[in-house]
Amino acid sequence: FTPSAVSPRTRFRVQSILFESDLATDVSEGAQRDIASFEAWASDYGIQRSEGFQLVGQEDISSNLDVSAITTGDISAGECVLYVPQELILSSYGAMEQFGRLDEAEALLTQNGYEGSIREYYLILKILKELELGQESPWTAYFNSLPRFYSNGASMTPFCYSCLPPYAAKICKDERARLNNLSVKRVVPFLSNDTKGNTKAWKFAYNLAYTRGFDASDGSNEYCIVPMADYCNHHSTESNVEMAFDDFGNCYVHATRDVPANTPLLLNYGESYNPSFLLARYGFLDESSPASFCKILPSHVSNEMKDLGYSHETMLFYHNGEVAEEVWDHLLYVILGETDVDMQQMFYQAHMAGDYETKSSIHSQYSGQTVQGLIEHIDTFLLDLDAKSSKVNYDAQPPRVVCWAFNDEFQWQMSFSFEFAHLWLLIRFNTYSKIPMPK
Numbered sequence: 001f002t003p004s005a006v007s008p009r010t011r012f013r014v015q016s017i018l019f020e021s022d023l024a025t026d027v028s029e030g031a032q033r034d035i036a037s038f039e040a041w042a043s044d045y046g047i048q049r050s051e052g053f054q055l056v057g058q059e060d061i062s063s064n065l066d067v068s069a070i071t072t073g074d075i076s077a078g079e080c081v082l083y084v085p086q087e088l089i090l091s092s093y094g095a096m097e098q099f100g101r102l103d104e105a106e107a108l109l110t111q112n113g114y115e116g117s118i119r120e121y122y123l124i125l126k127i128l129k130e131l132e133l134g135q136e137s138p139w140t141a142y143f144n145s146l147p148r149f150y151s152n153g154a155s156m157t158p159f160c161y162s163c164l165p166p167y168a169a170k171i172c173k174d175e176r177a178r179l180n181n182l183s184v185k186r187v188v189p190f191l192s193n194d195t196k197g198n199t200k201a202w203k204f205a206y207n208l209a210y211t212r213g214f215d216a217s218d219g220s221n222e223y224c225i226v227p228m229a230d231y232c233n234h235h236s237t238e239s240n241v242e243m244a245f246d247d248f249g250n251c252y253v254h255a256t257r258d259v260p261a262n263t264p265l266l267l268n269y270g271e272s273y274n275p276s277f278l279l280a281r282y283g284f285l286d287e288s289s290p291a292s293f294c295k296i297l298p299s300h301v302s303n304e305m306k307d308l309g310y311s312h313e314t315m316l317f318y319h320n321g322e323v324a325e326e327v328w329d330h331l332l333y334v335i336l337g338e339t340d341v342d343m344q345q346m347f348y349q350a351h352m353a354g355d356y357e358t359k360s361s362i363h364s365q366y367s368g369q370t371v372q373g374l375i376e377h378i379d380t381f382l383l384d385l386d387a388k389s390s391k392v393n394y395d396a397q398p399p400r401v402v403c404w405a406f407n408d409e410f411q412w413q414m415s416f417s418f419e420f421a422h423l424w425l426l427i428r429f430n431t432y433s434k435i436p437m438p439k
């Protein structure tokens, strides 16, 4: 469809006076989502959708609602499915302009190592200010439509972290630390003391900024939330829509391929090979990911290891059971470091020179040890996973991960007993089959 040129700017009021001590949006975890009022708000404020664009909700067994955008009509590649006027977009640069730069807050964030989160910080402040404005805020109907319950890293408890594999636990804890570090309030002159002290509101604003905010991808380095576009769920390999912005900052969502009727409209949230990132940031396990980061974590990553490809993007276990070359290289490099440093250097130099013949001859010489090393890693991982899974007590007062497991028992079972363990067993099987048969 072609969005009409007129955008209802005049209806839009951004007032920075008055606040209500009781927030117009109930930010507590049990609050119901009001999707109907949001849809009415969206059309009142000039959001235009293609005819079949719909929001559909699915409740899990704990009555948490996941809402996603689908199309009920066929869409051709390149077609516009959604138009969102610039005035409705919650933007970090817009917030910086509205409030002015807060030098002291920025200095504190930088001092604590969070200079990379300054855009998100302003977006959080913008959300808090609008929450404070209550019914005076144009975004209240939008806020009331949003989830309040989150199962991402920032919302987990120490018990949850102890149930996760080490790498996932680490980045989940990092999320929690960021939530705490971004709650810089004392030096914010335009928020009321009530809002500054409302930890639930800070958490809601943080989760909103981090689970629904995206880079504007127009070269502006803008970080923003586009109401309605943010109802598209994630898919690693079969995303079918993307966002684009015109010179005035209006957002258009286009189909990137032909989309048949009754299909979810899906974005790619990024880091497709790192399910732990998606769990930590967004609170779900991505079953669409084609591969998982291999969690052989050395305590120290040297420059040589980096040259050999030690990174989240390359150290992969593919979900068909294949193991990335970088994983084998890494295992061999570590084994050689413990047994024959001259050979280790020869292997490293061969890698750097692109001499695959030498590399592969060293690999075959040490294949018994590398295969054994990988099997040990997988077995340790599986045992650890077993121990962690057994901690999940469905009858206990549910902490976050248990809740999360309980919310969608199958997701938990699939993710831990099937998705992960199945994957790891598959790799173990493939790995075994590579061990030379004893003579």
Ligand SMILES: C[S@@+](CC[C@H](N)C(=O)[O-])C[C@H]1O[C@@H](n2cnc3c(N)ncnc32)[C@H](O)[C@@H]1O
Pocket (backbone or CB within 6 Å): 065, 066, 067, 068, 146, 147, 211, 212, 230, 231, 232, 233, 234, 235, 281, 282, 283, 284, 285, 286
């Ligand atoms: C940008 S919002 C998408 C709209 C969201 N589903 C809702 O109910 O409002 C991102 C959130 O949607 C959920 N989500 C997105 N993609 C998902 C997926 N592939 N599987 C499970 N949950 C997903 C996660 O809760 C995530 O934090």
